[in-house]
Amino acid sequence: MTKKTSEADALRKALRRADTSLLVYAVALFQVSAMLLLTLRTDPIDRQALLLAGAMPAVTLLCAKGLPRFWKIDRVVLTLVLFLCSVSLVTLTAIARASVTALTQAVYIAVGLFGMVVGIVFIRHFRHWNRWKIVFMALSVAFIALPLAIGETKYGAKNWIQVVPDVVSVQPSEFVKMSLMVVLAACLSERQSRAMKLLSILFGAALCGVLLLERDLGALLLYFLTTVILYFIATSNGWLSLAGLGVGAAGAVGAYYVFDLVRERVRIWQNPWADAADSGYQLIQSLIAIGSGGLIGMGLGLGMPRMIPLYHSDFVFAAICEQFGMIFALCLLAVYALVILRGISIAMSCRDGFHALLAFGIVTILGLQTLLIVGGNIRLIPLTGVTLPFIAAGGSSMVSCLTGVGMLLGISSLNADQDEEDVRRAQWQEGERA
Amino acid sequence: MRELRRNMRLIGVLLVCFFVGVGGWFGYTTWTQGSRWAMSSSNTRLNRAKNSVVMGSITDRDGYALAWTDAEGVRRYAGDFAVRLALSQTVGDTMSMSGTGVQTFFASTLVGMSGSIIDRTWQWLSGETARGDDIQLTVDAKLSGVIAQNFPSGYTGAVVVINYKTGEILAPVSMPEYDPESLGTNVPDTAYFNRCLQGRYTPGSTFKIVTLASALENLPGALSHAFTCAGSREFGGGAVTCLSGTKAHGQMDLHSAFVESCNVSFATLSYELGQSALLRTAEAFGFDDDFTFSDVMLYASSFPKDIGSVSELAWSGVGQGRVLVTPLHMAMIAGAVANGGVMMEPKLVKQITGSTGLPRLRAAPGVYRRVMSASTASIIGSYMEDTVASGTGSRARIQGYTVCGKTGSAETSDDKNVETNAWFVGYLAEEQYPYAVAVVLEQGGSGGNLAATLAAKALSEAIDLVG
Numbered sequence: 055m056t057k058k059t060s061e062a063d064a065l066r067k068a069l070r071r072a073d074t075s076l077l078v079y080a081v082a083l084f085q086v087s088a089m090l091l092l093t094l095r096t097d098p099i100d101r102q103a104l105l106l107a108g109a110m111p112a113v114t115l116l117c118a119k120g121l122p123r124f125w126k127i128d129r130v131v132l133t134l135v136l137f138l139c140s141v142s143l144v145t146l147t148a149i150a151r152a153s154v155t156a157l158t159q160a161v162y163i164a165v166g167l168f169g170m171v172v173g174i175v176f177i178r179h180f181r182h183w184n185r186w187k188i189v190f191m192a193l194s195v196a197f198i199a200l201p202l203a204i205g206e207t208k209y210g211a212k213n214w215i216q217v218v219p220d221v222v223s224v225q226p227s228e229f230v231k232m233s234l235m236v237v238l239a240a241c242l243s244e245r246q247s248r249a250m251k252l253l254s255i256l257f258g259a260a261l262c263g264v265l266l267l268e269r270d271l272g273a274l275l276l277y278f279l280t281t282v283i284l285y286f287i288a289t290s291n292g293w294l295s296l297a298g299l300g301v302g303a304a305g306a307v308g309a310y311y312v313f314d315l316v317r318e319r320v321r322i323w324q325n326p327w328a329d330a331a332d333s334g335y336q337l338i339q340s341l342i343a344i345g346s347g348g349l350i351g352m353g354l355g356l357g358m359p360r361m362i363p364l365y366h367s368d369f370v371f372a373a374i375c376e377q378f379g380m381i382f383a384l385c386l387l388a389v390y391a392l393v394i395l396r397g398i399s400i401a402m403s404c405r406d407g408f409h410a411l412l413a414f415g416i417v418t419i420l421g422l423q424t425l426l427i428v429g430g431n432i433r434l435i436p437l438t439g440v441t442l443p444f445i446a447a448g449g450s451s452m453v454s455c456l457t458g459v460g461m462l463l464g465i466s467s468l469n470a471d472q473d474e475e476d477v478r479r480a481q482w483q484e485g486e487r488a
Numbered sequence: 489m490r491e492l493r494r495n496m497r498l499i500g501v502l503l504v505c506f507f508v509g510v511g512g513w514f515g516y517t518t519w520t521q522g523s524r525w526a527m528s529s530s531n532t533r534l535n536r537a538k539n540s541v542v543m544g545s546i547t548d549r550d551g552y553a554l555a556w557t558d559a560e561g562v563r564r565y566a567g568d569f570a571v572r573l574a575l576s577q578t579v580g581d582t583m584s585m586s587g588t589g590v591q592t593f594f595a596s597t598l599v600g601m602s603g604s605i606i607d608r609t610w611q612w613l614s615g616e617t618a619r620g621d622d623i624q625l626t627v628d629a630k631l632s633g634v635i636a637q638n639f640p641s642g643y644t645g646a647v648v649v650i651n652y653k654t655g656e657i658l659a660p661v662s663m664p665e666y667d668p669e670s671l672g673t674n675v676p677d678t679a680y681f682n683r684c685l686q687g688r689y690t691p692g693s694t695f696k697i698v699t700l701a702s703a704l705e706n707l708p709g710a711l712s713h714a715f716t717c718a719g720s721r722e723f724g725g726g727a728v729t730c731l732s733g734t735k736a737h738g739q740m741d742l743h744s745a746f747v748e749s750c751n752v753s754f755a756t757l758s759y760e761l762g763q764s765a766l767l768r769t770a771e772a773f774g775f776d777d778d779f780t781f782s783d784v785m786l787y788a789s790s791f792p793k794d795i796g797s798v799s800e801l802a803w804s805g806v807g808q809g810r811v812l813v814t815p816l817h818m819a820m821i822a823g824a825v826a827n828g829g830v831m832m833e834p835k836l837v838k839q840i841t842g843s844t845g846l847p848r849l850r851a852a853p854g855v856y857r858r859v860m861s862a863s864t865a866s867i868i869g870s871y872m873e874d875t876v877a878s879g880t881g882s883r884a885r886i887q888g889y890t891v892c893g894k895t896g897s898a899e900t901s902d903d904k905n906v907e908t909n910a911w912f913v914g915y916l917a918e919e920q921y922p923y924a925v926a927v928v929l930e931q932g933g934s935g936g937n938l939a940a941t942l943a944a945k946a947l948s949e950a951i952d953l954v955g
Contacts, residue, residue, distance in 0.1 A: 244489070287495040330530050338530055344518055345525030346533050358533050380518045384511055391507040398500040402493050410489075414496050421503045425510055432514045 062480045074129040078118040081137045082111035088144040088354060095355045102153050106160065110140055117167060125174055126470035127463040131396050134389050135459050138444035139163050139452075141374070141386065146447055149359040149373050150366055155447060162449040166456030173460020178468060183408060187240040190233055191257050198230040199264045211439065213270040227265060227273040228441075228450035232458045234261060234277060235284075235415035242288035243407035255285060255298075271309065271316065272438035276426065278302050280419045288411055316436075323436035336363045340372035340431050344380075351379030366447040368439060371431040387428065390443075394421045400466045413465045416458045526596065534595050544598045544620035546579055546590055548629035549658075549838055549954075554579050555591065555668075565668050571629045573665035574636035577682035578627060578836075581668040586680045588785045590623060590836070597621050597840060621848065624839040626656035631946075631953045635661045638945050640938050645909075645929040646683035646815040649946050651954075652823030652915060653922040654853040655832030657784070658954055659946065660684040660816070686787050688812040689928055692898030693749045693935065694911045695807025697821060697868060700746055702769035703757045704864045711867075715740040715753035726799025728755040728806065746871045747879035749895060751806045758805020763795045766805060773821055773859045774831065775813070783836040783851075789813040808899060818913045819926035820856070825872060826892070826915040826924055829865035831856040872914065881912065883940035886948045890917040893943065895935030907931040910939035916947055923950045 089107030093100050114136050122129055143163065146156040205215045206223075216223045234257075240246075241254035258281035265274040282302070286295035309316045318333060326334035326341070339362045346352060359365045359373040366373070375383045397417030404410035420443045427446075430437035441451040526533075543563065545556035554566050554575060563582050566572040580589015591598060600620035635647050639661065649659040662683040664676035681687070703710040717737035720729040730737060730751045737750045745753035758766055770791035771777070779786040792810040795801050803809040813821075816834060824831035833854035840849040860868075872892035875881045881893040893914025900909055910932030915924035925946050927939045 244492075283499055287492060287499060290491050290495060335530075341525040342531045342533075345522035346531065348522060348526070352533075358536065361532055375518075380515065380522070384515055387507060387511045387514070391504060391511075394503060394507070395500070398496060398503075401496055407489065407492060410492055410496070414499075418499070418503065421507070425506050428514070429510055432510075432517065434510060434513050 062477060062484055065480055066477050072130055074118065074133045077130075077133045078115065081118075081133060081140060082114050084137070085110040085114065085140045085144070088140075089147070092144070092147050092355055100147075100153070102157060103147055106143060106147065106156070109160075110143060113164075113167070114140065121171070121174075121463075125178065125464070125467040126474070127174065128396060128400060128466035131393055131400075131459065131466070132463060134393050134396075135444060135456070138386075138389060138393075139166075139456075142370075142445040142447075142452075144354070145370065145374055145377060145445070146366060148355040148377060150447075151360060155366060158449075159447055159452070162452040163456075165449070166453045169453050169457035170460035170463070173457045173462075174464040174467065177409075177412075177461050177464025183236070183240040187237055190237050190240075194230045194233045194237065195257075195260055195264065197226045198261055200226055201268055202264070205268070211268055211270040211272075213265075213268045213273070222449075225448075225450035227268075227270055227277075228454040230261065231273070231277070231419060232416070232454055232461070234258065234280070235412055235419065235458070236461075238281060238284045239408050239412035239415055242284060242411055244288075245407075251285070251289060255281065269313075269315070270439075271313070272426070272440040275438060276419060276422055276440055279422055280415060283418055284411060284415050287414060288407070319436040319438075323433060326433065336369065337433060337437065339363065340369050341433060343369075343372045343376040344432065347376040347379045347383075349379050349381055351375070351377050351382065353377070367441065368427070368437070368446070369431055370442055370446045371428050374445075387424075390421070390424045393417075397462055400462060400469060403469050404465060405469070405472055409465045409468060413462050416462050420455065420458065531596075534599060541599045542619045543582075543591075544600070544622040544841075546598075547622070547624045548575075548627050549625065549656075550628070551624070552629045554625070554629060563668075566629065568629070568633060569667075570633035570637055572669075573667060574632040574659075574661050575627060575629065576665045576668050577662050577680065577684075578625075578632075578660045579668065581671055583671055585671055586666075586682060588682050588685050590625065593785055594623055594837070597623060622841040623837055624841070626651075626658065626835050626838045626851070627660065628658050628950075628954050631949055632659040632661055634949045634953070635659050635942075635946050636663070636665065638942060638949075639663050640929065640932070640942065643929050643932055643938070644678070644683075645927070645932065646687055647942060647946055648684045648815045648819045648926045649950050650816070650819050650823055650834065650924050651922055652820075652827045652832060652924040655820075655823075655835045655856075656838070656851075656853075657816070657834055657836050658923065658950060662687070683928070684815050685784055686814070687928070688787055688789065688814055689909060689911075690898040690900055691807035691811055691813045691818060692896035692909065692911055693751070693754075693807060694818055694821075694894050694896035694913045694926075695805075695811055695813070696746060696749065696754050697825065697872075697894055697913075698770055698773050698775075699754050699758055699761075699766065699805045699807075700742075700868055700871070701773070701860045701864050702761055702766050703742070704867055705769065705860065706761055706765045707757070710757075711742055713742050713757070715745055715750065715756055717745075717750050717752040719752070721752045721755065723755060723759060723802035724798030726797070726802070728752055728799075728802050743871060743874070746894075747875045749875075749880050754806045755802035759798065759802050761805070763801050763804075766801070767791060767793060767795075769860075770811075772857070773824070774817060774856065775811075779817075781834055784816070784834050786816055786834065787814055789817045807896065815926045815928050818911070818928075819924050821859075822872075822893070822913040822915050822926065823924035824859050825865050825868050826917065826922065827865075828862045829858055829860040831859045869917065873917065876914065880936045881914065881940050883936060884912060884914055884944040884947075886916075886944050886951075889921070889948075889951065891915075891944065891947060892917050893940070895940060897934045897936075900931075907933050910935045910937065912936075912939035912943040914943055914947070916951070918951075921947075921951050921954075923947055923954070925950075 089103050093103040201213050201215050205212050214223050241250050282298045322334050326337040330338045343362050357376045359376050362369045394417050401410045401413035423440050426438050426440050427442050429435040443455045546554045558564050577586045580586045580591035584592040598620040644663050647661045664679040666675045666679040719736035720727050740753050775789045775791035790812045833856045835851045842848045876884050876891045876893045880895040884893050896911030897908040910929040913926045925943045927943045929939050932938045
């Protein structure tokens, strides 16, 4: 009898969620100290930084302590993502030319955090995936194709639409990224027919086609890889997945010959020093910034990160390296890896295929995005114009990534609910037997 | 579900491996190459560091101070005014007016950014005042000053003295000079330009050393070749003439053609060699090479790769036309003859000392390449010896020492009233004094006059001064 009680206890103990209080306080300390440093950097003091020095830890504590009271969400992922967002705000405050850049980013993060809550609620309460998936598909294709009709071109890609002219512009491919995950998870989960699984592939291919027309090749690569990976995980069809990768590789070679932009990027990647003043300038300045940062960085707010073109978006990783140094940048990569590991463990403890696939898809796309842009910054691979999740300046990416994390957190809370149910059932059975 | 989990574990492990890979690559390249990236001339942070860091000092080979930062943070230059001017382009200035100067080319060292990542971290941890590294150059301040003072007044040009066994640059003098402590005021035209490294001159007859090497290595029986000089000879519609003009050289062999510097004979040799053989030898001597020496930014010398006519081929063999060479490269060529055919890499930095006082880099002699066989070099050497002993270079003689050399009078204009550029390249055939020299005087007339005299002065001062 005592043995059986301890079984329920053991189960409960195993399922006890990690306590991240210390981590939360550490993140808050980072935010306060960094922002106070930036406050005192100028004379008169930087009031906006002072405001953020108060607001950031308040929001962090509110989210990290408050949200888990409503839902049993994974605290580790939540805290680490809040840390990444604060790195974004600190870096932008330190390096941006206009202080409004950091303020705008703060607004984006706030909207993103709201999107995160929406994501949690959405996952917990919306159960009609199967019925709605076709509608999702149609909406996704329509939305992502919108820039072709009314969009505008930035950096060679026509993937923006202006919602409020000159104030709010949106990059549909960022949002459709998350709806692609939902649709793929719904179409590929275990009870679906073979035809439905093929349809999901066609859907992915259609989105890739639109992205090709928009010349948004970075997003295209991301969509493609994630679709193939999810298809493989769901169907265990290794050969077909490899064939898909082969088609992708052929497509990449084709793109090299068709698009001047791709050829240029590859050429720069091969030897950026050949034309250091012109085409190789971006990458050279990125490497110089990384090299100048050294192990421990030039110091927050010091150095000359603005020498790097696109220091706040595509090359924000290089700017972080210059400010904080290589050790911090490696830790940052480790934080991303931890979020991904934690996400994978959430996916693995799911009870049904849909949620497992969705959680895994979100984690995969965030991970691949990080690898692609960091690899591009350090000249490991040719540069692709994807954003560094949670850090790069930009509203669409921030809101979409945080909403994705919201869905991941929602799934973790469903897992926790079901675990609790198990414990209760075990206790009840023990009570019956007693 | 079990299969799903298995696949997720597989892809998950793969993703994490990618993260480890990217992190590893990032750490590795930043660790090994980060300093080199930071040293890049495109790094604007260096200019800012010049203002916030105490720049290291620059001394000559004997430790004589050429440039340092005083207690008020002002950059000061050699107290001996003649030395300060003579080495102005070599030492450079903080404004990078003289772009190849040590203060620009080695800016990252002087501001302490070129040390290893560990050094920089150590400096930060120990809380030292940021101070750059000190550089000791191979140049001899006194020798440079004396050469500048003996430079014929009113002329522009360059004198380079090197040690041909080690490649060390002993005296790089480029005229006109400037005072780095008063930039922008009273600076003569083109004074910022370092003629020793950046001046690409028509070599004229000094190029005959290369043509002779090519003939010795490619033409069988070259040593017994006979020429008849009528003062001028037609090559494919263009005439090559001897500068002595009025009187022809007459019957010549290879030796007298070199010693008397007969254009007609050498144009004939170059015609017989053909453009590919001549180009091959020129390239072996370093023409058309983008020199990437670690110590000096030496501009490339050029020999035309696309000679279109027989007449141009003939003129190229006597160093006219599109053939261009820098004074330092010419001194290296003379040095290679003296050094048994081996050309040494030019060295300007003798030692770099970190802020801890420990030497970080000691220059070791480096071979650029063997440019000709030892026997070819010894034949050319004996011809050059006779050139000074009894030929066109007799004014370069130094009592008691063996001087070998070659004169050149390079035409730079079709206008016969414009004086030729005067060249003299040569060396001391003395085991104890392995010095080579190149002198170019713009519009200095015949190479056998002012240029040869100045070269003799430079070499004899080198014997006395360089320890």
